[in-house]
Amino acid sequence: MEGLENRLKRAGVDGLMLVSDSIHDANMFYLTNFLMPDPFIYIRKDNSEFIIVSRMEFRRAKKESKIRDVRSTDEYGMLDLLKKHKDVQKARLELLKDVLNKEGIKRIAVPMNFSFFIASELNDFEILPVRLLEDLREVKTKAEIKSIKSAQQACESAMQVAIDAIRKADINKDVLNLTSEDVKVIIEHDLINKGCRADDIIVASGKQSSDPHCSGSGALEINTSIVIDIFPYLKKERYHADMTRTVLRGSPTKETEEMYQTVLDAQNIAISNIRAGVTGKEIHVAVCDLFQERGYDFIHSTGHGVGLDVHEGPSLAENGDKLKAGNVITVEPGLYDPEIAGVRLEDLVLVTAKGCKNLTRFQKQLVI
Amino acid sequence: MEGLENRLKRAGVDGLMLVSDSIHDANMFYLTNFLMPDPFIYIRKDNSEFIIVSRMEFRRAKKESKIRDVRSTDEYGMLDLLKKHKDVQKARLELLKDVLNKEGIKRIAVPMNFSFFIASELNDFEILPVRLLEDLREVKTKAEIKSIKSAQQACESAMQVAIDAIRKADINKDVLNLTSEDVKVIIEHDLINKGCRADDIIVASGKQSSDPHCSGSGALEINTSIVIDIFPYLKKERYHADMTRTVLRGSPTKETEEMYQTVLDAQNIAISNIRAGVTGKEIHVAVCDLFQERGYDFIHSTGHGVGLDVHEGPSLAENGDKLKAGNVITVEPGLYDPEIAGVRLEDLVLVTAKGCKNLTRFQKQLVI
Numbered sequence: 001m002e003g004l005e006n007r008l009k010r011a012g013v014d015g016l017m018l019v020s021d022s023i024h025d026a027n028m029f030y031l032t033n034f035l036m037p038d039p040f041i042y043i044r045k046d047n048s049e050f051i052i053v054s055r056m057e058f059r060r061a062k063k064e065s066k067i068r069d070v071r072s073t074d075e076y077g078m079l080d081l082l083k084k085h086k087d088v089q090k091a092r093l094e095l096l097k098d099v100l101n102k103e104g105i106k107r108i109a110v111p112m113n114f115s116f117f118i119a120s121e122l123n124d125f126e127i128l129p130v131r132l133l134e135d136l137r138e139v140k141t142k143a144e145i146k147s148i149k150s151a152q153q154a155c156e157s158a159m160q161v162a163i164d165a166i167r168k169a170d171i172n173k174d175v176l177n178l179t180s181e182d183v184k185v186i187i188e189h190d191l192i193n194k195g196c197r198a199d200d201i202i203v204a205s206g207k208q209s210s211d212p213h214c215s216g217s218g219a220l221e222i223n224t225s226i227v228i229d230i231f232p233y234l235k236k237e238r239y240h241a242d243m244t245r246t247v248l249r250g251s252p253t254k255e256t257e258e259m260y261q262t263v264l265d266a267q268n269i270a271i272s273n274i275r276a277g278v279t280g281k282e283i284h285v286a287v288c289d290l291f292q293e294r295g296y297d298f299i300h301s302t303g304h305g306v307g308l309d310v311h312e313g314p315s316l317a318e319n320g321d322k323l324k325a326g327n328v329i330t331v332e333p334g335l336y337d338p339e340i341a342g343v344r345l346e347d348l349v350l351v352t353a354k355g356c357k358n359l360t361r362f363q364k365q366l367v368i
Numbered sequence: 369m370e371g372l373e374n375r376l377k378r379a380g381v382d383g384l385m386l387v388s389d390s391i392h393d394a395n396m397f398y399l400t401n402f403l404m405p406d407p408f409i410y411i412r413k414d415n416s417e418f419i420i421v422s423r424m425e426f427r428r429a430k431k432e433s434k435i436r437d438v439r440s441t442d443e444y445g446m447l448d449l450l451k452k453h454k455d456v457q458k459a460r461l462e463l464l465k466d467v468l469n470k471e472g473i474k475r476i477a478v479p480m481n482f483s484f485f486i487a488s489e490l491n492d493f494e495i496l497p498v499r500l501l502e503d504l505r506e507v508k509t510k511a512e513i514k515s516i517k518s519a520q521q522a523c524e525s526a527m528q529v530a531i532d533a534i535r536k537a538d539i540n541k542d543v544l545n546l547t548s549e550d551v552k553v554i555i556e557h558d559l560i561n562k563g564c565r566a567d568d569i570i571v572a573s574g575k576q577s578s579d580p581h582c583s584g585s586g587a588l589e590i591n592t593s594i595v596i597d598i599f600p601y602l603k604k605e606r607y608h609a610d611m612t613r614t615v616l617r618g619s620p621t622k623e624t625e626e627m628y629q630t631v632l633d634a635q636n637i638a639i640s641n642i643r644a645g646v647t648g649k650e651i652h653v654a655v656c657d658l659f660q661e662r663g664y665d666f667i668h669s670t671g672h673g674v675g676l677d678v679h680e681g682p683s684l685a686e687n688g689d690k691l692k693a694g695n696v697i698t699v700e701p702g703l704y705d706p707e708i709a710g711v712r713l714e715d716l717v718l719v720t721a722k723g724c725k726n727l728t729r730f731q732k733q734l735v736i
Binding site (some may be wrong): 023024054055060117197212246299310311 | 431459482579649678
């Protein structure tokens with residue numbers, strides 16, 4: 001990982017340190033490829049790197065991690081430290097100090113989410129929070145793009161079964177004989193069959209859909225928007241996809257039709273403007289301008305990076321920096337009227353030197 | 369939440385601050401009951417508390433969060449800050465300083481996992497990492513216990529379908545016509561139907577099962593252990609359960625039978641010793657002693673707390689403190705022979721004044 005070494009040199013540090021689990025902390029999984037529910041230690045010094053895991057995880061780490069130098073906390077006398085301190089945190093801190101001293105590390109970079117508690121206890125060392133892994137993660141490798149494409153395929157399959165269920169559902173007065181919860185379960189079953197999983201899913205109709213992150217509950221309404229937002233990840237590779245469609249059973253109002261067309265136009269403008277070198281801000285402003293022209297207000301950003309985290313950089317928003325080839329970002333304009341409903345369309349695109357490649361093939365059609 | 373107020377007083381601070389999302393950070397969900405994929409701010413001062421969320425999340429936070437005082441970043445001029453700094457982190461930091469100043473907060477407690485980056489930028493304030501929420505979370509309320517019981521029911525239902533599938537599977541030479549992956553998918557489908565989800569599942573046979581956290585892959589072996597460890601959480605309430613069973617198709621070796629009996633005896637000893645006031649260390653030592661007596665070595669802890677996180681306090685281990693009534697802990701002795709297989713049995717118990725209540729009803733039977 002050449003990028004990392006150069007960046008550490010530029011930061012003028014002796015190394016890089018992480019202390020976290022790798023289920024919650026994508027940085028740790030990114031570096032180690034080792035899925036671990038409890039905190040462990042990653043150290044990089046010059047171009048060598050090692051991890052320190054508990055005795056119990058040692059053999060598995062040897063097998064599953066991409067780090068060749070796997071060490072056990074036993075090598076650093078963890079059991080004696082536990083007996084001495086009778087406190088796992090104190091024992092871990094002494095172990096960490098011991099490791100840094102043995103490696104001759106004085107000044108070390110840590111990621112932005114590094115624990116304040118640990119840093120504040122390492123008084124003899126200079127700890128520098130550096131936005132480094134987060135930056136690296138924004139530009140995807142071929143293997144990462146392949147994983148994201150696989151997740152996206154699963155996402156589209158699940159979207160299809162969801163929309164099929166909505167299309168076929170009986171109408172019972174002014175609602176479908178089908179709830180948000182039903183559709184979410186249908187989606188989850190399909191994702192599981194495709195090797196994916198979702199931490200959450202949005203299936204929200206009518207006024208519920210006017211709240212962009214409302215998960216949705218109860219019977220789905222007719223003649224109004226149903227927003228379906230699916231953002232699964234591959235169980236093994238841990239990479240996400242992200243897609244939203246808005247559909248409707250029955251007859252749309254003029255307002256909903258206009259909102260849908262405006263969102264679609266905004267998405268097309270955004271996608272046609274995306275290429276390496278353009279800023280996320282420029283893309284976002286183009287969407288905001290179109291919405292304003294047509295009398296609407298935009299309450300969220302136009303998009304975000306997708307990878308090991310479903311929300312990561314770069315951002316298509318007021319603070320959006322220059323896009324780079326290899327960024328994988330969502331393009332998800334949306335309009336929300338609290339009195340009516342919401343409309344959102346979200347595609348996932350890969351930024352290239354000359355434009356972008358839309359990784360999303362799923363059709364966009366309001367009335368189903 | 370009286371406990372929290374008193375603890376903050378004892379720590380001599382003006383308040384408590386969290387800045388994180390509530391999907392990865394259980395402390396944030398514990399305080400707010402608001403599920404949010406992006407970072408937001410929680411502040412407690414004396415006995416009042418408020419959260420600050422983005423404009424987009426404002427209405428949803430009002431509806432879904434248990435916090436009454438919900439504020440929007442708009443109230444603190446976030447859009448202008450973003451335009452000024454062109455950097456979302458700098459803008460957030462200035463907003464945070466503004467909030468603390470307006471509240472007259474100088475000295476503030478933060479949880480142990482608070483970001484070093486944020487803390488190091490708040491130079492004008494005294495930031496104290498305090499183990500406080502983690503302690504509170506260890507003693508469960510009635511509502512929390514109810515949620516854990518629901519998750520446990522789902523866990524047992526999934527265990528049953530998994531074991532049924534293994535029992536019914538055809539034998540193909542020395543393996544089952546069924547893979548670890550098949551069983552995990554069967555488990556996931558059942559969990560989803562019960563309103564649960566699992567971040568990971570272990571179904572590992574033979575030598576794979578001798579690595580306690582090996583997730584398992586490939587055809588399941590006969591005449592050897594199959595370890596099934598399921599730790600799902602309720603999608604809505606977010607509370608976990610945790611249970612492990614070891615089963616076997618065919619004929620066990622004498623070694624496996626002896627390991628199974630020893631693990632079962634160890635679990636019974638541990639459970640019979642658990643009550644409020646006993647230390648986690650005492651329970652763990654009793655298990656270690658039995659294992660040693662019978663010539664085995666124990667490579668992990670005897671148990672851990674379960675709640676919003678699947679691994680939380682208290683710990684049944686070398687560093688285990690006094691147990692309290694209301695702790696919900698796993699009791700999961702296991703033995704692992706890299707040349708043969710592993711055996712683990714895990715129940716979930718509620719610590720009471722006089723003993724413990726086993727929340728697990730699922731049978732323990734090696735040969736199926």
